[in-house]
Amino acid sequence: MIVSIASGxxxxxxxxxxxxxxxxxxxxxxxxxxDVEEPNLHLFLHPEIASxxxxxxxxxxxxxxxxxxxxxxxxxxRFKALAMFGDTLMPFPDMCHGCGGCxxxxxxxxxxxxxxxxGTVLRGLIRDSGGAGRSIGYLAGRLRVGEAMSPPLxxxxxxxxxxxxxxxxxDAVLDAPxxxxxxxxxxxMDSEFILLVTEPTPFGLHDFSLAFxxxxxxxKPMGAVINRAGIGDAPVAEFCRDNGLPVxxxxxxxxxxxxxxxxxxxxxxxxxxxxxxxxxxxSAMRAAVAKMAAKEAPCAR
Amino acid sequence: MREIVVVSGxxxxxxxxxxxxxxxxxxxxxxCDLDVDAPDLHILLRPKxxxxxxxxxxxxxxxxxxxxxxxxxxxxxxxxGAIVFADGGRFAVSPLRCEGCGVCEAFCSEKAARMIxxxxxxxxxxxxxxxTMVHARLFPGSExxxxxxxxxxxxxxxxxxxxxxxxxxxxxxxxxxxxxISSLSGVSLAVAVTEPTPSGIHDLERVLGLCAHFRIPAAVxxxxxxLNPEASQAIEEMARARGHLAAGRLPFDPLVTRTMAMGQVLxxxxxxxxxxxxxxxxxxxEEYAGALRREKA
Numbered sequence: 001m002i003v004s005i006a007s008g009x010x011x012x013x014x015x016x017x018x019x020x021x022x023x024x025x026x027x028x029x030x031x032x033x034x035d036v037e038e039p040n041l042h043l044f045l046h047p048e049i050a051s052x053x054x055x056x057x058x059x060x061x062x063x064x065x066x067x068x069x070x071x072x073x074x075x076x077x078r079f080k081a082l083a084m085f086g087d088t089l090m091p092f093p094d095m096c097h098g099c100g101g102c103x104x105x106x107x108x109x110x111x112x113x114x115x116x117x118x119g120t121v122l123r124g125l126i127r128d129s130g131g132a133g134r135s136i137g138y139l140a141g142r143l144r145v146g147e148a149m150s151p152p153l154x155x156x157x158x159x160x161x162x163x164x165x166x167x168x169x170x171d172a173v174l175d176a177p178x179x180x181x182x183x184x185x186x187x188x189m190d191s192e193f194i195l196l197v198t199e200p201t202p203f204g205l206h207d208f209s210l211a212f213x214x215x216x217x218x219x220k221p222m223g224a225v226i227n228r229a230g231i232g233d234a235p236v237a238e239f240c241r242d243n244g245l246p247v248x249x250x251x252x253x254x255x256x257x258x259x260x261x262x263x264x265x266x267x268x269x270x271x272x273x274x275x276x277x278x279x280x281x282x283s284a285m286r287a288a289v290a291k292m293a294a295k296e297a298p299c300a301r
Numbered sequence: 302m303r304e305i306v307v308v309s310g311x312x313x314x315x316x317x318x319x320x321x322x323x324x325x326x327x328x329x330x331x332x333c334d335l336d337v338d339a340p341d342l343h344i345l346l347r348p349k350x351x352x353x354x355x356x357x358x359x360x361x362x363x364x365x366x367x368x369x370x371x372x373x374x375x376x377x378x379x380x381x382g383a384i385v386f387a388d389g390g391r392f393a394v395s396p397l398r399c400e401g402c403g404v405c406e407a408f409c410s411e412k413a414a415r416m417i418x419x420x421x422x423x424x425x426x427x428x429x430x431x432x433t434m435v436h437a438r439l440f441p442g443s444e445x446x447x448x449x450x451x452x453x454x455x456x457x458x459x460x461x462x463x464x465x466x467x468x469x470x471x472x473x474x475x476x477x478x479x480x481x482i483s484s485l486s487g488v489s490l491a492v493a494v495t496e497p498t499p500s501g502i503h504d505l506e507r508v509l510g511l512c513a514h515f516r517i518p519a520a521v522x523x524x525x526x527x528l529n530p531e532a533s534q535a536i537e538e539m540a541r542a543r544g545h546l547a548a549g550r551l552p553f554d555p556l557v558t559r560t561m562a563m564g565q566v567l568x569x570x571x572x573x574x575x576x577x578x579x580x581x582x583x584x585x586x587e588e589y590a591g592a593l594r595r596e597k598a
Contacts, residue, residue: 202562
């Protein structure tokens with residue numbers, strides 16, 4: 001089962017929930033940080049990093065000898081990554097989305113692949129502090145400071161996850177970026193369950209409704225965790241009820257958890273009573289994914 | 302004209318609550334919500350829309366089923382996995398994966414793939430009790446947030462010039478990617494809001510790195526400082542060591558959520574030490590922005 005932990009509003013508690021779920025997960029697991037702009041999961045799960053390798057986007061390199069200034073590449077590129085100034089073809093590598101169209105269309109084969117560093121992909125292991133000898137796989141992307149595009153790096157982290165899942169059967173928890181635009185959708189679109197985290201404040205409810213609107217068309221089972229319950233009185237639970245979204249847990253606001261977080265402790269470490277609550281979230285997600293699979297199975301045949 | 306943008310790296314640090322407060326404290330400003338992905342400033346400022354415009358940006362591929370012969374060239378060439386096999390031996394586009402590059406259109410021998418402009422959202426110019434507000438809503442799942450941010454900034458500056466306002470005050474997005482880079486472009490000062498938690502510090506360092514990359518001066522405000530006093534101290538020292546202004550710190554206070562629930566900004570609450578400190582922080586930021594300006598001149 002692959003689940004993504006998302007929210008419209010930043011700071012709602014995605015990483016708190018991801019780390020707590022990882023801490024009580026009931027089987028082999030990969031914890032994946034897809035918030036590549038601001039990855040934080042490692043601060044709570046303390047993985048041992050086995051490797052950190054640069055990730056690249058393929059960009060055009062022009063051979064001026066071969067270029068006959070036909071403009072085919074300039075006309076094709078919709079991202080203004082290539083422009084003609086007088087009789088010089090100029091690439092703008094930062095604008096490039098890596099579609100490869102310029103290389104394919106050039107009749108003179110004057111454009112070859114170069115690369116722009118997007119950031120790095122990290123792989124590691126989290127040794128289970130519970131002493132059960134269970135270890136959790138860790139994957140993350142880290143966007144280079146100054147790089148604008150996060151989805152290409154996220155796609156490479158997801159490819160790495162696919163490779164990891166081929167080596168051994170395991171579940172995966174994906175910590176998604178905040179927001180509801182392309183990076184957030186890119187993070188959740190290939191998961192089997194989307195867990196939305198929110199808080200009962202006006203900002204929390206507003207961004208939660210945007211997230212629901214963004215992710216509902218993906219037609220995946222979804223559920224909500226209401227974090228910091230009691231901190232505000234926005235009608236988040238009513239919104240969930242009206243939209244048929246099950247509330248899988250309500251985590252009361254607790255100064256001890258907030259202070260624990262401030263010192264790098266997971267919510268379960270700060271308040272062990274939350275362990276069974278998150279275990280309940282995991283069973284509810286498993287049940288929803290199984291139900292969805294049963295519903296889809298006849299169509300597959 | 303000065304442009305001040307409030308950023309944070311980590312979401313939920315308090316950007317919008319502070320921007321709203323600064324909007325009330327600033328002399329004459331045009332206000333701008335650059336968190337186009339999940340905008341919240343309107344919840345505090347309750348603006349009345351003067352007008353609405355569509356935001357159309359980029360393209361999305363569409364394959365005309367009748368023209369598709371199922372050769373699969375588009376699917377082979379698409380680097381985003383956006384072309385899927387559809388019924389009847391034809392191909393179709395998965396819009397959420399489509400990057401709008403136009404490679405499918407360029408290489409389709411049957412001219413079955415066509416690029417259509419994408420309607421990504423709306424933007425508004427509104428009246429608020431603290432001045433004109435420029436804001437937007439990117440449709441859920443849409444892209445080109447960076448371009449929408451640039452458009453809003455351009456509009457806000459034009460309006461400020463027309464109205465004789467000397468400041469554009471903007472609420473930024475979390476993260477360090479495309480919309481944040483656009484929001485920082487050319488501003489006089491970035492205000493980075495953080496909290497003394499491992500994620501707050503980690504993300505602050507990255508967003509300050511981004512400011513340094515684009516040579517944007519920054520002021521740091523610590524929210525909920527009492528969650529970890531030693532970490533708060535360390536953040537202020539780090540900010541000063543990097544040449545930024547440590548503009549002040551605020552304790553955790555339920556007042557923030559209470560005023561938010563009433564659609565109010567902090568200076569509208571009855572005066573208390575918390576609101577006094579918010580006002581003092583804004584004063585330090587304004588003075589710092591003024592000093593930077595004189596330095597530049």
